[in-house]
Amino acid sequence: MRISVIGCGYLGAVHATCMAELGHEVVGIDVDENKVAELAAARAPFFEPGLEALLKKVQTTGRLTFTTDMSAAKGSSVHFICVGTPQKKGENGADMSYVDAATRTLLPYLSADDIVVGKSTVPVGTAARLHEVVQSAEPSAELLWNPEFLREGHAVSDTLQPDRLVYGVLSGAEDHPAVHLLDQVYAAPLETGTPRLVMDLPTAELVKTAANSFLATKISFINAMAELCDAAGADVTLLADAIGMDSRIGRQFLNAGIGFGGGCLPKDIRAFMARAGELGADQALAFLREVDSINMRRRVRVVELTRELCGGSLLGQRITVLGAAFKPESDDVRDSPALSIAAQLQLQGAVVTVTDPEALANAARRFPDLNYVNSTDSALQRADAVLLLTEWQDYRDLDPYVTAALVSTPRILDGRNVLNSTKWRTAGWKYRGLGRP
Ligand code: UGA
Numbered sequence: 001m002r003i004s005v006i007g008c009g010y011l012g013a014v015h016a017t018c019m020a021e022l023g024h025e026v027v028g029i030d031v032d033e034n035k036v037a038e039l040a041a042a043r044a045p046f047f048e049p050g051l052e053a054l055l056k057k058v059q060t061t062g063r064l065t066f067t068t069d070m071s072a073a074k075g076s077s078v079h080f081i082c083v084g085t086p087q088k089k090g091e092n093g094a095d096m097s098y099v100d101a102a103t104r105t106l107l108p109y110l111s112a113d114d115i116v117v118g119k120s121t122v123p124v125g126t127a128a129r130l131h132e133v134v135q136s137a138e139p140s141a142e143l144l145w146n147p148e149f150l151r152e153g154h155a156v157s158d159t160l161q162p163d164r165l166v167y168g169v170l171s172g173a174e175d176h177p178a179v180h181l182l183d184q185v186y187a188a189p190l191e192t193g194t195p196r197l198v199m200d201l202p203t204a205e206l207v208k209t210a211a212n213s214f215l216a217t218k219i220s221f222i223n224a225m226a227e228l229c230d231a232a233g234a235d236v237t238l239l240a241d242a243i244g245m246d247s248r249i250g251r252q253f254l255n256a257g258i259g260f261g262g263g264c265l266p267k268d269i270r271a272f273m274a275r276a277g278e279l280g281a282d283q284a285l286a287f288l289r290e291v292d293s294i295n296m297r298r299r300v301r302v303v304e305l306t307r308e309l310c311g312g313s314l315l316g317q318r319i320t321v322l323g324a325a326f327k328p329e330s331d332d333v334r335d336s337p338a339l340s341i342a343a344q345l346q347l348q349g350a351v352v353t354v355t356d357p358e359a360l361a362n363a364a365r366r367f368p369d370l371n372y373v374n375s376t377d378s379a380l381q382r383a384d385a386v387l388l389l390t391e392w393q394d395y396r397d398l399d400p401y402v403t404a405a406l407v408s409t410p411r412i413l414d415g416r417n418v419l420n421s422t423k424w425r426t427a428g429w430k431y432r433g434l435g436r437p
Helices: 012-021 033-040 051-059 097-109 126-137 155-160 177-185 187-191 201-232 236-244 265-278 282-309 337-347 360-366 376-380 400-406 421-426
Strands: 002-006 025-029 064-067 078-081 115-118 142-145 165-168 196-199 318-322 351-355 385-388 411-414 430-432
Touching (some): 002 012, 051 064, 051 155, 097 115, 097 126, 115 126, 165 201, 265 282, 282 411, 351 376, 376 400
Parallel strands (some): 002 078, 165 196, 318 351, 385 411
């Protein structure tokens, strides 16, 4: 099939590449010339495991092209909208200008019976509104909502083998021709048994925001338990293991630490609350405010614990922060708790050095005043305290004896509770976890 993918960021670049891998002829369209040039040269413009190799592989087939020219969408029968919906500046709501602009710019290139398929995370009600916009330009075209659930760091496999496919259609009816067209796009995952759910447009939009809100709630729940464990002298990692063995609860997303960040969870719960307010249902999501504040409290807590670890004052303390990305296997620093803690420590008088295997360039753009060092060993030299804030495997694997020889004082704060505390203490380190005695 001929497919256009509009927006080539973390979502669209992966989607375009994976759709070409599934055998379709794909054009990726983005307004950012640099991004398009990189992708056209089969270079991933961001770090995502497996993406560059797949880009190179599919580009040799000639099935994948990239351009800034929207007219290239003409001739495709399926158009995916994959642009961002960031938080509005100074407000909780989502900035819909990119989705609106992408849809509007596409309109002149729609042909009869095309489908426009939204994948971006949007406030409920957007799809119905855009459906009218699409049909005003091309009455036989249909707009569907097909939310994306990929995780950064696992984006390629999440796209090629998704947990489930959700299709929102205006009628909610499974026998709509647009549903059959989208089934052809996803023929490969459907053949291998991926469940596919067809529903109305608002439900499909809500599936995505509800899923992210649930994940955020799960993380904040365990972080609230970590606060309690700290107060009671208990261990939140053992608590999570034990409650997670109940299959109704499950162990995933119960890792207590410095909290969630990234370009999705924080802004999605805020946009969800804002939208609920507009719909007169703000009480229903009042708990998400608490989820957000538990999460933001983690960052303050780590700054306080670091002060304690350093003997009561941060002034002039040389602190090494391991990790800048919002999570491992990503170079994304949007709302990264690690970076926000690093910046706060620096503001409070510490001398902060940040290292990360992939995210330093992005981090330096966002917080240019922090000191960045590429090599872990150099970053650790003469540290008065070490903070493990993004759990890259390299940091999990650090040897406490070798590391002790590099630093000035062996103190470590394990912001993700991933180190073996006994091993580090035995090697002479003053170890602090979060919610661990
Ligand atoms: C999230 C969702 O997991 C995806 O399903 C969704 O498609 C995506 O948002 C999106 O809306 O596009 P992502 O932002 O890539 O994916 O990252 P997650 O793996 O969800 O992690 C989010 C944050 O939670 C990270 O900062 C991570 O370190 C933190 N986290 C995760 C914890 O603090 N504890 C945990 O147990 C798990």
